Amino acid sequence: MLENIDLSRKIEKEEYKAAMPGLELKLGVLQREAIERKIPVIIVFEGWDAAGKGTLINRLILNLDPRHFKVSSALKPTEEERLRPFLWRFWIKTPAKGKMAVFDRSWYHRVLGERVNKTVKKPEWLNAYKEINAFERQLADDGNVIVKFFLHISKKEQKKRFEELESSPSTAWRVTKEDWQHLQQYDEYAGAVEDMIAKTGSSQAPWTIVEAHDRRFATVKIFKTVIQALESRVQALKAGGEQTARVQVSDNNLNDVSTSILDRVDLSLSLTEEEYAAKLKKYQERIRELEHQVYMKRLPVVIVYSGWDAAGKGGNIKRLTQNMDPRGYEVIPIGAPNDLEKQHHYLWRFWKEIPKAGHIAIFDRSWYGRVMVERIEGFCTEAEWKRAYREINEFEEQLVNFGAVLVKLWLHIDKDEQLRRFQERQENPYKQWKITAEDWRNREKWDLYKIAVDEMLYRTSSPHAPWTIVEANFKYYARIKALKTVIAAIERRMGGT
Amino acid sequence: MLENIDLSRKIEKEEYKAAMPGLELKLGVLQREAIERKIPVIIVFEGWDAAGKGTLINRLILNLDPRHFKVSSALKPTEEERLRPFLWRFWIKTPAKGKMAVFDRSWYHRVLGERVNKTVKKPEWLNAYKEINAFERQLADDGNVIVKFFLHISKKEQKKRFEELESSPSTAWRVTKEDWQHLQQYDEYAGAVEDMIAKTGSSQAPWTIVEAHDRRFATVKIFKTVIQALESRVQALKAGGEQTARVQVSDNNLNDVSTSILDRVDLSLSLTEEEYAAKLKKYQERIRELEHQVYMKRLPVVIVYSGWDAAGKGGNIKRLTQNMDPRGYEVIPIGAPNDLEKQHHYLWRFWKEIPKAGHIAIFDRSWYGRVMVERIEGFCTEAEWKRAYREINEFEEQLVNFGAVLVKLWLHIDKDEQLRRFQERQENPYKQWKITAEDWRNREKWDLYKIAVDEMLYRTSSPHAPWTIVEANFKYYARIKALKTVIAAIERRMGGT
Numbered sequence: 001m002l003e004n005i006d007l008s009r010k011i012e013k014e015e016y017k018a019a020m021p022g023l024e025l026k027l028g029v030l031q032r033e034a035i036e037r038k039i040p041v042i043i044v045f046e047g048w049d050a051a052g053k054g055t056l057i058n059r060l061i062l063n064l065d066p067r068h069f070k071v072s073s074a075l076k077p078t079e080e081e082r083l084r085p086f087l088w089r090f091w092i093k094t095p096a097k098g099k100m101a102v103f104d105r106s107w108y109h110r111v112l113g114e115r116v117n118k119t120v121k122k123p124e125w126l127n128a129y130k131e132i133n134a135f136e137r138q139l140a141d142d143g144n145v146i147v148k149f150f151l152h153i154s155k156k157e158q159k160k161r162f163e164e165l166e167s168s169p170s171t172a173w174r175v176t177k178e179d180w181q182h183l184q185q186y187d188e189y190a191g192a193v194e195d196m197i198a199k200t201g202s203s204q205a206p207w208t209i210v211e212a213h214d215r216r217f218a219t220v221k222i223f224k225t226v227i228q229a230l231e232s233r234v235q236a237l238k239a240g241g242e243q244t245a246r247v248q249v250s251d252n253n254l255n256d257v258s259t260s261i262l263d264r265v266d267l268s269l270s271l272t273e274e275e276y277a278a279k280l281k282k283y284q285e286r287i288r289e290l291e292h293q294v295y296m297k298r299l300p301v302v303i304v305y306s307g308w309d310a311a312g313k314g315g316n317i318k319r320l321t322q323n324m325d326p327r328g329y330e331v332i333p334i335g336a337p338n339d340l341e342k343q344h345h346y347l348w349r350f351w352k353e354i355p356k357a358g359h360i361a362i363f364d365r366s367w368y369g370r371v372m373v374e375r376i377e378g379f380c381t382e383a384e385w386k387r388a389y390r391e392i393n394e395f396e397e398q399l400v401n402f403g404a405v406l407v408k409l410w411l412h413i414d415k416d417e418q419l420r421r422f423q424e425r426q427e428n429p430y431k432q433w434k435i436t437a438e439d440w441r442n443r444e445k446w447d448l449y450k451i452a453v454d455e456m457l458y459r460t461s462s463p464h465a466p467w468t469i470v471e472a473n474f475k476y477y478a479r480i481k482a483l484k485t486v487i488a489a490i491e492r493r494m495g496g497t
Numbered sequence: 498m499l500e501n502i503d504l505s506r507k508i509e510k511e512e513y514k515a516a517m518p519g520l521e522l523k524l525g526v527l528q529r530e531a532i533e534r535k536i537p538v539i540i541v542f543e544g545w546d547a548a549g550k551g552t553l554i555n556r557l558i559l560n561l562d563p564r565h566f567k568v569s570s571a572l573k574p575t576e577e578e579r580l581r582p583f584l585w586r587f588w589i590k591t592p593a594k595g596k597m598a599v600f601d602r603s604w605y606h607r608v609l610g611e612r613v614n615k616t617v618k619k620p621e622w623l624n625a626y627k628e629i630n631a632f633e634r635q636l637a638d639d640g641n642v643i644v645k646f647f648l649h650i651s652k653k654e655q656k657k658r659f660e661e662l663e664s665s666p667s668t669a670w671r672v673t674k675e676d677w678q679h680l681q682q683y684d685e686y687a688g689a690v691e692d693m694i695a696k697t698g699s700s701q702a703p704w705t706i707v708e709a710h711d712r713r714f715a716t717v718k719i720f721k722t723v724i725q726a727l728e729s730r731v732q733a734l735k736a737g738g739e740q741t742a743r744v745q746v747s748d749n750n751l752n753d754v755s756t757s758i759l760d761r762v763d764l765s766l767s768l769t770e771e772e773y774a775a776k777l778k779k780y781q782e783r784i785r786e787l788e789h790q791v792y793m794k795r796l797p798v799v800i801v802y803s804g805w806d807a808a809g810k811g812g813n814i815k816r817l818t819q820n821m822d823p824r825g826y827e828v829i830p831i832g833a834p835n836d837l838e839k840q841h842h843y844l845w846r847f848w849k850e851i852p853k854a855g856h857i858a859i860f861d862r863s864w865y866g867r868v869m870v871e872r873i874e875g876f877c878t879e880a881e882w883k884r885a886y887r888e889i890n891e892f893e894e895q896l897v898n899f900g901a902v903l904v905k906l907w908l909h910i911d912k913d914e915q916l917r918r919f920q921e922r923q924e925n926p927y928k929q930w931k932i933t934a935e936d937w938r939n940r941e942k943w944d945l946y947k948i949a950v951d952e953m954l955y956r957t958s959s960p961h962a963p964w965t966i967v968e969a970n971f972k973y974y975a976r977i978k979a980l981k982t983v984i985a986a987i988e989r990r991m992g993g994t
Contacts, residue, residue, distance in 0.1 A: 025927055032930055058823045062815055066861065067830040071823050078576055104824060170786050173793070289667050296670070318559055325551045326558060326568050327601060333564040339836055364563065430522055433529055 001194045002209075007154055010214035023223040024063045030230040031064050031100070037237050038097035038343075040144045043226065044106045047151025048189075049179050050161040051212045056151065057104055059219055060226070069100035074109055083298070083356040085402040086110055086128070087135055091351035094139060096343035107132055111196050116189050127401060129199045134394040140204035141387060142345045147229045148205060149222060150193065151212040155186040261457045261469070262450060265412050270474035283483040284323040290490045291328045294358060299493060300404040301360040303486055306368050307411025308449075309439050310421040311472045312479075313364055316411065319479045320486065321362070330355065334365040346370055346380070346388075347395055357403070367392055371456045376448050389459040396465040406465050407489045409482055410457065411472040415446055498691045499706075502649055507711035520720040521560045527727040528561050528597070534734050535594035535840075537641045540723065541603045544648025545686075546676050547658040548709045553648065554601055556716055557723070566597035571606055580795070580853040582899040583607055583625070584632055588848035591636060593840035604629055608693050613686050624898060626696045631891040637701035638884060639842045644726045645702060646719060647690065648709040652683040758954045758966070759947060762909050767971035780980040781820040787987045788825045791857060796990060797901040798857040800983055803865050804908025805946075806936050807918040808969045809976075810861055813908065816976045817859070817983065827852065831862040843867055843877070843885075844892055854900070864889055868953045873945050886956040893962040903962050904986045906979055907954065908969040912943055 011019075034041055043060075045053045061069060072093050081089045087107055095101040110128040114120045120128075140146055153161070162179060165171045182189065201207045208225045212218045271279070294301055303320075305313045321329055332353050341349045347367060355361035370392070375385040399406055413421075422443070425435040442449070461467040468485045472478035508516075531538055540557075542550045558566060569590050578586045584604055592598040607625040611617045617625075637643055650658070659676060662668045679686065698704045705722045709715045768776070791798055800817075802810045818826055829850050838846045844864060852858035867889070872882040896903055910918075919940070922932040939946070958964040965982045969975035 028927070054822045054824060058818070058821065061823060062819060066814075066828040067832065071827070073824045080575060080577065170789075174789070292667075292671070317563075321555070322559060324555065326555045326599075327551060327570045330568070331563040335564065430525070 001197070002152060002190050005152055005209055005211060007152065007157070007211050007213045009211045009217050011216040011220055013216070016216040016220065019220055020223075023220065023227065026227050027060075027063050027223060027230075028065075030227060030234065031068065033234050034100070034145075034230055035065075035068050035098040037234065039230075039233055039237075040095040040097050040139075040142075041100040041230070042095060042103070042139065042144050042146045043100065044103045044108070044146070044148040045151065046105060046108050046112065046149065047210070047212065048153050048158055049182055050158055050165070051151035051153045052215060052218065053104055053151055055215070056212075056218055056222055057102060060222060061102065064100065068098065069102060070095070071102045071104060073104040074106055080356070083358065084300075084354050085398050087131060087398065088351060088354055090135070091348060094344060094348060095144070096340065097143070098343075107135065108196060108200075111200075112189065112192050115192050116185055129196075131394075131398055131401075132200055133202070134391075134398075136200070136202070136205040138347070138391050138394070139345060140202075144345075145229050145233050146205035147226055148207045149210050149225070150197065150207055151210045151218065153212050155183065157213055158183055158186065260450070260454050262412060262454055265469055265471055267412065267414055267417075267471050267473040269471045269477050271476040271480060273476070276476035276480060279480045280319060280483075283480065283487060284319070286487055287320065287483060288323045288325065290487060290494070291324050291360065293494060294360060294490060295328055296358075297494070298357040299490070300355050300357045300399070300402065301490060302355065302399060302404050302406050303360065303362045304366045304368070304406075304408045305362065305364050305411065305482075306366060306372075306409065307470070307472065308413050308418055309442055310418050310425070310435075311411035311413045312475050313411055315475060316470075316472075316479050316482050317362055317364060320483055324360075328358075329360040329362060331362045331364055334363060334369065346374075346384075347391060350395070354399070367395065368456060368460075371460075372449065372452050373442075375452050376445055389456075392460055393462065393465070396460075396462075400464045405489050405493045407486050408465065408467045409470050409485065410453070410467055411470045411478060411482075413472050415443075417473045418443065418446075498694070499649060499687050502706055502708060504649065504651055504654070504708050504710045506708045506714050508713040508717055510713070513713040513717065516717055517720075520717065520724065523724050524557075524560050524720060524727075525562075527724060527731065528565065530731045531597070531642075531727055532562075532565050532595040534731065536727075536730055536734075537592040537594050537636075537639075538597040538727070539592060539636065539641050539643045540597065540599045541605070541643070541645040542599070542601050542648065543603065543605050543609065543646065544707070544709065545650050545655055546679055547655055547662070548648035548650045549712060549715065550601055550648055552712070553707075553709075553715055553719055554599060557719060558599065561597065565595065566599060567592075568599045568601060571600060571602040571604075577853070580855065581797075581851050582895050584628060584895065585848060585851055587632070588845060591841060591845060592641070593837065594640070595840075604632065605693060605697075608697075609686065609689050612689050613682055626693075628891075628895055628898075629697055630699070631888075631895075633697070633699070633702040635844065635888050635891070636842060637699075642726050642730050643702035644723055645704045646707050646722070647694065647704055648707045648715065650709050652680065654710055655680055655683065757947070757951050759909060759951055762966055762968055764909065764911055764914075764968050764970040766968045766974050768973040768977060770973070773973035773977060776977045777816065777980070780977065780984060781816070783984055784817065784980065785820045785822065787984060787991070788821050788857065790991060791987060792825055792855045794991070795854040796987070797852050797854045797896075797899065798987060799852065799896060799901050799903050800857065800859045801863045801865070801903075801905045802859065802861050802908065802979075803863060803869075803906065804967070804969065805910050805915055806939055807915050807922070807932075808908035808910045809972050810908055812972060813967075813969075813976050813979050814859055814861060817980055821857075825855075826857040826859060828859045828861055831860060831866065843871075843881075844888060847892070851896070864892065865953060865957075868957075869946065869949050870939075872949050873942055886953075889957055890959065890962070893957075893959075897961045902986050902990045904983050905962065905964045906967050906982065907950070907964055908967045908975060908979075910969050912940075914970045915940065915943075 045057055047053050057071060061071060070093070074089070077086070077089065090103070090107045093101055093103075107128075110120060111125050111132070115125040136146055162175045162183065165175045197207050197209070208221070210218050210221050293299075305317060307313055317331055321331065337346070337349060350363075350367045353361060353363075370380065370388040371385050374380045380388075396406060422435055422439060425431040457467050457469070468481075470478050470481050470485070542554055544550055554568060558568060567590070571586070574583070574586065587600070587604045590598055590600075604625075607617060608622050608629070612622040633643055659672045659680065662672045694704050694706070705718070707715050707718050790796075802814060804810055814828055818828065834843070834846060847860075847864045850858060850860075867877065867885040868882050871877045877885075893903060919932055919936060922928040954964050954966070965978075967975050967978050967982070
């Protein structure tokens with residue numbers, strides 16, 4: 001496919017000089033429109049070494065308002081980055097609404113350089129296609145305009161450019177041994193590029209191959225492509241189209257979730273105080289040992305606590321962490337998103353909190369808010385929460401693929417027990433702060449929440465990321481069950497490595 | 498001094514069991530008060546290896562609401578951290594208002610471990626005392642409650658604890674060769690501790706030495722100290738005291754700044770178009786070469802653009818960066834602080850943007866907003882902007898001590914020229930977005946701004962961080978002068994290394 005690209009295309013100086021001022025003005029106007037209409041924009045530059053990425057990116061950004069874009073270079077991952085799933089460092093750099101993120105190389109590194117140089121194994125880069133497509137689809141569904149460039153030059157041209165750089169003392173250092181090695185691998189690399197373009201091109205995130213022998217031709221093509229992408233989105237919005245309108249979610253209603261999972265939970269389960277004290281001691285000692293092993297073996301651990309208000313999440317987490325080393329774990333409480341978080345895809349703030357390999361992250365509430373409170377309270381559209389089941393499953397699958405132990409706990413109590421606990425809080429001066437008018441309002445919607453929870457448990461439990469329902473009417477029982485569940489999950493993984 | 502500490506102090510089990518519930522409740526209540534009253538809290542744990550830092554920190558945080566605190570461990574700096582001044586990684590972790598930051602080891606590492614192990618040179622750790630004191634004073638002045646613990650055990654006790662840990666297979670790995678080496682260095686380390694306590698204890702950020710042989714004694718002392726610190730701040734606020742009232746700034750008024758620096762600027766300086774074109778080309782080529790050298794030599798470069806509205810900062814920056822490699826520089830536009838930034842010390846958001854060594858950060862407006870727009874518009878108190886001159890000087894000195902090239906440019910135009918440019922913007926449909934009602938309002942305060950700018954230039958120009966005034970009535974001249982100034986500053990430093 002690459003060999004059919006006409007690399008002789010060029011633009012003469014006069015034509016270029018005539019065209020650019022108009023394109024520059026247009027791009028400036030469109031950037032301001034995108035800012036006003038809160039469109040997030042992602043521009044990816046991939047391409048051969050010495051194809052001119054740096055110069056062409058600079059040419060583009062000089063016309064943009066620097067308050068609203070950011071350029072990131074994806075070179076070798078840092079230590080911090082290596083300890084997290086490979087998409088982590090790109091997720092956290094996805095643009096807020098109205099902002100533009102320009103990537104000088106990107107997540108495609110995994111299926112190009114890392115693939116060709118065999119620094120990742122084949123199942124990993126094969127899987128990366130899946131993860132990349134999910135990543136781009138999720139962002140496109142959330143309204144991102146995605147433009148991807150591949151700057152193409154021939155092997156002969158690349159060699160010529162390396163030689164030119166080497167011939168001047170002030171640029172010779174820029175050509176490394178690695179570059180010459182890449183030149184040797186040109187054909188292999190070209191195969192990977194073709195594979196990448198075939199597997200990751202989509203109408204939401206199309207590839208544009210840029211014939212990059214002639215700098216002027218490449219510049220004009222890049223400007224025109226970005227302008228066209230922005231223009232068509234702005235036009236669509238002006239015409240009243242919803243950014244996310246194109247996302248069709250089949251209208252699966254609750255009929256699919258034929259039986260209630262929650263109704264089958266045995267809430268009479270309990271423990272005596274002696275049983276509790278003995279087991280608590282034993283499991284707390286065990287979890288501390290495991291915490292150290294997790295660190296030594298660089299295992300990432302993600303524990304998600306969900307449950308009804310007053311189900312005892314806080315006290316439960318406290319018993320889990322009581323004997324742990326604070327250097328090895330972190331409790332991440334999730335409340336309403338702040339302003340900045342609201343400007344991003346809803347998964348963004350969770351990606352930001354993904355623990356380093358070797359650390360334990362305990363989420364007190366989580367991304368499941370999307371299909372519970374946000375669904376019930378109308379904080380997102382129906383299309384958004386319906387889409388979320390798939391997005392959450394993909395997100396969790398990526399964590400597990402990366403090697404994470406993932407434990408998801410639903411602390412379940414019944415409606416009467418919740419009432420009893422609310423009243424107790426209200427009567428105790430030291431607990432009053434724990435109960436708010438909102439808690440009472442949520443309680444009125446118990447039945448709606450129950451439907452949402454049942455659907456959530458049904459749609460997001462999978463062999464690699466199962467839900468554990470913790471019977472929590474009796475706190476002793478719930479605490480021990482949570483501890484046991486976490487320990488078993490870590491031990492299972494320890495055994496496996 | 499350490500040898501006078503009575504390490505035999507202990508608390509019996511019954512007494513402990515009787516005392517703790519009350520302390521725990523009290524701490525919980527005080528944390529909620531601190532959240533409500535928006536008090537930022539910093540708690541530092543330093544101490545001997547095996548003194549029990551991890552366990553004691555965990556004991557403390559289990560009683561806190563996890564939505565409002567964060568524990569950080571300061572182990573060896575990461576690559577990202579090594580490329581920035583040593584206080585950077587602590588600055589970015591300072592708490593927002595109402596939040597608590599717990600540091601498991603801290604910035605004191607520099608004057609303890611790093612000093613004793615000679616991984617920093619003597620002038621560096623001597624200088625660190627100065628930087629640490631400035632850091633803590635700036636935070637205390639901004640309302641932070643700072644509590645610092647040193648957990649003390651004897652050499653004999655440390656040896657005993659290492660041996661105990663080694664005797665069990667599940668903990669033996671925790672004692673490293675390094676730990677035994679530290680034991681050998683106990684006395685040398687003790688000297689550093691005493692020196693540290695003497696040099697960095699202050700009423701704003703006092704040290705508490707914790708006798709840590711007895712776990713119960715240490716726990717109670719830590720709880721009581723934190724409670725006392727929070728209580729006295731809460732009491733002071735209830736009594737109507739201003740958090741920052743105690744900061745006395747001598748009332749230096751403009752009389753000290755006897756002459757106007759701005760009045761002496763020759764705004765008739767200009768260049769012909771040919772001179773401009775030739776010099777632009779030459780200097781743009783040179784800056785690109787220097788950009789690569791900056792990267793190779795891992796030099797951090799900070800360029801600050803300030804100036805009147807419409808003085809041409811944007812166009813000037815564009816000419817500076819036109820030929821540069823976008824991987825090596827970043828333009829950091831500074832506008833009004835966002836909500837999160839407002840919750841922190843005003844320097845926090847600039848610390849966050851400090852470039853990695855080897856990169857060039859170009860600030861389009863900067864921390865000087867504090868003594869200009871924030872002063873004039875009343876966005877901060879008089880005490881705050883008066884304090885800011887010293888804080889800014891300290892901040893910049895730290896950058897320069899770290900090896901940064903610091904270039905500060907004031908783009909100067911006169912009032913008539915500004916009017917001409919405002920009108921031109923208003924008439925040109927492609928430039929209209931650049932001019933707002935706020936610009937006109939600012940213009941009305943020209944004379945007030947002029948006083949502030951003169952005082953700023955006077956108080957924050959120093960040999961290590963001088964201001965350069967760029968005569969900017971003629972854009973060609975201003976662009977070339979800015980380029981030349983930046984080039985000369987980098988070349989000077991290059992020559993020096």
